[in-house]
Amino acid sequence: MAAVQRGGSAERxxxxxxxxxxxPAEVLGENSADPxxxxxxxxxxxxxxxxxxxxxxxRGEDLGAAPDGQGRQEIAVARTIRxxxxxxxxxxxxxxxxxxxxxGPAFGTTPIxxxxxxxxxxxxxxxxxVRARYTAEGRTPPRFSETLxxxxxxxxxxxGPEYLHYLCAVYQADPKDLGYExxxxxxxxxxxxxxxxxxxxxxxxxxxHPGTARRLSALRPxxxxxxxxxxxxxxxxxxxxxxxDGARVSRMSPGSPVSLVPAAAxxxxxxxxxxxxxxxxxxxxxxxxxxxxADGGTAIDGRxxxxxxRIRRQVDDALxxxxxxxxxxxxxxxxxDGYGRQYRSVAPLRLLCDVLLDLGDVRRMCExxxxxxxxxxLCRLAARLAALSGMTMINIGDQRLARSFFxxxxxxxxxxxxxxxRGWVTVRESMVPLYYGDPGEAILLARAGGDLAGxxxxxxxxMAPVMEARALARLASAGHGSVRTTLGQAKAALDRARxxxxxxxxxxxRDTAFGYTERQLLFHEGDALVALGDHEGAESAFGLSxxxxxxxxxxxxxxxxxxxxxxxxxxxxxxxxLRLSRDTxxxxxxxxxxxxxxxxxxxxxxxxxxxxxxLPAVREYREALLTG
Numbered sequence: 001m002a003a004v005q006r007g008g009s010a011e012r013x014x015x016x017x018x019x020x021x022x023x024p025a026e027v028l029g030e031n032s033a034d035p036x037x038x039x040x041x042x043x044x045x046x047x048x049x050x051x052x053x054x055x056x057x058x059r060g061e062d063l064g065a066a067p068d069g070q071g072r073q074e075i076a077v078a079r080t081i082r083x084x085x086x087x088x089x090x091x092x093x094x095x096x097x098x099x100x101x102x103x104g105p106a107f108g109t110t111p112i113x114x115x116x117x118x119x120x121x122x123x124x125x126x127x128x129x130v131r132a133r134y135t136a137e138g139r140t141p142p143r144f145s146e147t148l149x150x151x152x153x154x155x156x157x158x159x160g161p162e163y164l165h166y167l168c169a170v171y172q173a174d175p176k177d178l179g180y181e182x183x184x185x186x187x188x189x190x191x192x193x194x195x196x197x198x199x200x201x202x203x204x205x206x207x208x209h210p211g212t213a214r215r216l217s218a219l220r221p222x223x224x225x226x227x228x229x230x231x232x233x234x235x236x237x238x239x240x241x242x243x244x245d246g247a248r249v250s251r252m253s254p255g256s257p258v259s260l261v262p263a264a265a266x267x268x269x270x271x272x273x274x275x276x277x278x279x280x281x282x283x284x285x286x287x288x289x290x291x292x293x294a295d296g297g298t299a300i301d302g303r304x305x306x307x308x309x310r311i312r313r314q315v316d317d318a319l320x321x322x323x324x325x326x327x328x329x330x331x332x333x334x335x336x337d338g339y340g341r342q343y344r345s346v347a348p349l350r351l352l353c354d355v356l357l358d359l360g361d362v363r364r365m366c367e368x369x370x371x372x373x374x375x376x377x378l379c380r381l382a383a384r385l386a387a388l389s390g391m392t393m394i395n396i397g398d399q400r401l402a403r404s405f406f407x408x409x410x411x412x413x414x415x416x417x418x419x420x421x422r423g424w425v426t427v428r429e430s431m432v433p434l435y436y437g438d439p440g441e442a443i444l445l446a447r448a449g450g451d452l453a454g455x456x457x458x459x460x461x462x463m464a465p466v467m468e469a470r471a472l473a474r475l476a477s478a479g480h481g482s483v484r485t486t487l488g489q490a491k492a493a494l495d496r497a498r499x500x501x502x503x504x505x506x507x508x509x510r511d512t513a514f515g516y517t518e519r520q521l522l523f524h525e526g527d528a529l530v531a532l533g534d535h536e537g538a539e540s541a542f543g544l545s546x547x548x549x550x551x552x553x554x555x556x557x558x559x560x561x562x563x564x565x566x567x568x569x570x571x572x573x574x575x576x577x578l579r580l581s582r583d584t585x586x587x588x589x590x591x592x593x594x595x596x597x598x599x600x601x602x603x604x605x606x607x608x609x610x611x612x613x614x615l616p617a618v619r620e621y622r623e624a625l626l627t628g
Contacts, residue, residue, distance in 0.1 A: 071107075073106075073107070074103055074106075074107035074109060075117075077099075077102065077103055077106075077107075078099050078103055078109070078114075078117040078118075079117075079120075081095065081098055081099050081102060081103075082095050082099070082117065082118055082120055085098060092115070092118040092119050093115075093118070093172075093173060093177065093191070095118040096111070096114040096115045096117070096118035096173075096177075097114070099114040099117050099118055100114035103117075110153055110154070110155055110179055111177065111178050111179035112152055112153055112167070112171075112178040112179055113153035113154075115171045115173055115177070115178060116153070116171075119171070123146040123149050123150060124146055126149060126167070126170055127144055127145065127146055127149060129170045130142075130144050130163070130166045130167065130170060131144060133166055133169060133170070134166075137289050139354075140335060140338070142163075143331075144163065152167075158180070159180070161184075161185040161279055161282065162185075162282055164178075164180065164184065164185075165184050165185060165186055165286075168184050168190040169190055171190075172190055172191060173190055173191050174189055174190055174191045177191060185279055185282065185283060186283065186286045187283070276307075277307035277310050277311055277360070278311075278357060278360050280303065280304060280307045281304075281307060281308075281311075281353045281356055281357055282353075282357070284304060284349070284353050285350065285353040285354065285357075288347070288349060288350045288353065288591070289350075305398065305401065308352070308356060308389075308401060309401055309404065311356050311359060311360050311363065312359075312386065312389070312401070312404055312405055312408050314360070314363045315359060315362065315363040315366070315382060315386065315408055315412075332358060332361070332362065332381055333377070333381060335358055336358070336381060336384050336385055336388075337511075337514070339351065339354065339355050339358075339385075339388055339513070340384075340388065340511055340512070340513030340514045341511075341512075341513070343388065343391065343392070343512065343513040343555075344512050344513075344552075344553040344554065344555045344556050345552040345553055345554055345555075347589075347591035347592050348392050348395040348396050348594050349396065349591070350591070351392055352389065352392045352393075352396070355385055355388055355389050355392065356389060358385060359382070359385045359386065359389065362378065362381060362382050362385065363382075365378065366378065366382070375415070376415075376416050376417070376418075379412045379413070379415040379416045380412075380413075380416050380418065380421060382408075382409075382412040383409045383410075383412035383413040383416065383421060383425060384409075384421075384514060386405050386406070386408040386409035386412060387405070387406060387409035387424075387425050387428055387429075388513060389405040390402045390403070390404075390405035390406040390409060390428070390429065390432070391428060391431070391513070393405060394431055394432060394435060394596060395555065395594040395595070395596045396594060396595055396596075397594070397595025397596060397599065398595075399432050399435075399436045402432050403429070403432055406425065406428070406429035406432065409425045409429075410422070410425050410426065410429070413425045419452050419453065419454060420452075420453060420456070420458040420459070420460060422452045423449045423450065423451075423452035423453035423458065423459075423460030423461070423464070424449070424458070424459050424460045424463070424514070425449075426445055426448050426449035426452060426460070427445070427446055427449030427450070427459075427460045427463040427464050427467055428463075429445055429449075430442040430443075430445035430446045430449065430467045430471070431467070433445070433471075434467065434470060434471055434474070435596060435599075439470075439471040439472070439474040439475045439478075440471070440475065442467060442468075442470075442471035442474075443468055443471045443472065443475075445467075446463075446464045446465075446467035446468040446471065447464065447468060449463070449464045449467075450464030450465065450468075457500055457503030457504060458504075458508075459504070459508060459514070459515055459516050461500045462497050462500045462501045462504065462516050462521070463497075463516055465493040465494065465496045465497040465500075466493070466494065466497045466521065466524045466525070466528075467524075468493050469489075469490040469491075469493040469494050469497075469524075469525075469528040470490075470524055470527055470528045470531070472486050472489055472490050472493070472528075473486065473490050473527075473528040473529070473531035473532045474531055476531070476532060477531045477532065477533075483532055483533060486532060487532045487533075487534065490528050490529075490532060494525050494528065497521065498521070501516070501518070501521060504516065512553070512556070517548075518548065519545045519548035519549050519556075520545075520556070522541045522542075522544050522545035522548070523541070523542070523545040523556060523559070523560050523563070525538075525541045526538040526539075526540075526541035526542040526545065526560070526563055527563055529541060530542075530563055530566045530567055530570060533570055535566075535567040535570035535571050538563065538566075538567050538570075539564065539567045542560050542563050542564050542567065543564075545560055546560050546561070546564075554588065554592050555592070555594070555597075558584055558585075558588060558592075558597050559596075559597065559600065561580065561581075561584040562581055562584055562585075562597070562600045562601060562604065564580060565577045565578075565580040565581040565584070565604055566604060566607075568580060569604065569607060569608060569611070574608045574611070574612045574615065574617070575615070575617045577604060577608060578604070578605065578608060578617050578618065578621045581601050581604050581605075581621070582601075582621055582624050582625070582628075584601075585597060585598065585601045585625065585628070586624065586625075586628040598625065601625060602622075602625065605618060605621050605622055605625070608621075
């Protein structure tokens with residue numbers, strides 16, 4: 001039975017090797033292993049190899065008829081090399097070079113496979129460590145499989161930049177050590193030792209090495225064993241350097257040059273269409289993971305926002321140009337729901353990177369011919385992700401890109417024919433002019449969203465009158481219309497919203513991004529009332545809302561407390577208003593001090609100065625916002 005299984009696996013692998021449409025580059029979210037290629041299926045068939053090993057998938061050789069063939073010989077030779085050199089004191093990185101040098105000519109052992117054999121671990125162990133690093137960073141583990149890792153080891157595929165980054169972290173090696181040219185796209189070294197055997201972390205005497213780079217939290221090695229016996233890992237042994245001519249050396253001797261196979265031998269180059277923008281977002285994401293204060297301390301230049309806008313435009317092009325829509329993956333819909341839950345608690349730049357990477361994947365799917373029956377679900381997914389990007393752009397402070405993303409979301413929603421989704425996108429878009437100075441346009445968009453929703457009970461039918469009430473209040477506070485008349489109109493709109501809210505499904509009333517919650521309704525009611533001078537009614541609504549929000553929902557809690565500061569100003573307590581606003585903003589981690597919050601805090605300071613003159617407290621307040 002074992003022989004039959006191996007033969008089938010080899011046949012399938014040879015078919016993939018000769019498939020002209022095969023993708024030589026790894027794409028994040030690669031499909032999981034085919035059960036027929038699962039190395040676990042063979043774990044009991046060959047006691048002569050490591051658990052999880054699949055020599056067929058590694059080299060594409062038909063070893064089913066020869067259970068004591070090359071695959072077994074390679075494992076046995078590597079095991080012997082590892083044992084002898086561990087006893088002699090060599091590190092796993094040194095052993096990897098020796099295994100590569102001695103097993104490469106005979107068995108075709110690649111550098112990345114040699115590193116795993118030098119560590120004496122199975123494919124499943126490496127896959128588990130890669131997934132564990134994703135989990136440790138708060139990210140969804142990918143569908144990274146043993147079959148995919150076998151393809152990397154057998155040179156059938158080349159890892160994409162993100163998977164290569166995590167493999168380097170697991171092996172504590174740099175890309176060149178694993179047989180790939182160039183640096184890791186995170187910009188940091190993964191090897192603990194420089195070529196020549198010197199640690200990058202300290203001098204032999206014990207001091208800090210001047211060239212040491214601060215490690216990302218994502219790159220920290222797996223915890224040490226309790227006995228502290230794990231050996232250090234180096235990139236190359238002392239005296240060993242890559243050969244200039246790229247030639248292979250059949251046997252290793254001390255000081256002899258050893259070359260790693262050039263990257264071109266490991267598969268074709270990556271598809272660069274859209275990949276550069278994705279890589280820029282991945283680098284930004286890794287910086288944010290490494291430093292919890294990166295949103296506030298890391299400068300985001302025009303190139304970052306250029307990449308953001310190019311991804312959005314590429315989605316536009318795919319939606320307009322595809323004759324049929326793309327297939328849908330359940331995983332992405334679940335991920336989109338997860339982003340909705342994170343919207344109020346995760347720092348906006350971090351969330352934006354995650355959302356746009358998935359939106360880029362959706363765009364690539366739209367470019368391919370897919371079954372027609374899934375087109376509506378794919379467009380729905382694109383509409384939700386694009387709208388969520390627009391909502392995040394409001395928080396970041398770029399209203400131009402926010403409008404652009406909502407335009408993209410409307411285009412995708414129109415393809416679905418779902419009036420509720422179209423209404424939700426339109427009402428959400430009304431927040432752009434609401435927060436950035438054009439309440440008249442916000443009223444028009446809110447009413448348009450309500451018209452799309454019709455008489456049925458949905459998120460748009462609740463949000464539309466709420467947004468209209470908030471926009472009317474801003475118009476009246478700016479001197480456009482009677483405050484008394486507008487107060488009556490706003491309260492009537494809020495009454496309609498409460499009536500519609502009662503008809504929402506329970507799961508919709510728990511979703512703060514794609515649904516609408518009671519705490520949001522109270523928050524927005526307070527925002528409308530305080531703008532109309534009803535600070536007592538606003539104070540009551542804000543207080544009830546704040547009790548319902550968890551402390552993790554940083555964005556809305558902060559906006560509510562800024563609203564309470566406005567209530568203190570309406571109650572003729574300017575100094576208390578400034579104190580509450582200052583403590584709210586400066587009490588946040590820098591990555592959560594979004595442009596939207598800072599804009600609201602500055603607006604409060606301007607209102608205090610306009611009503612009470614240039615108080616000393618105003619000057620101190622402005623200085624605190626600038627330097628805090």
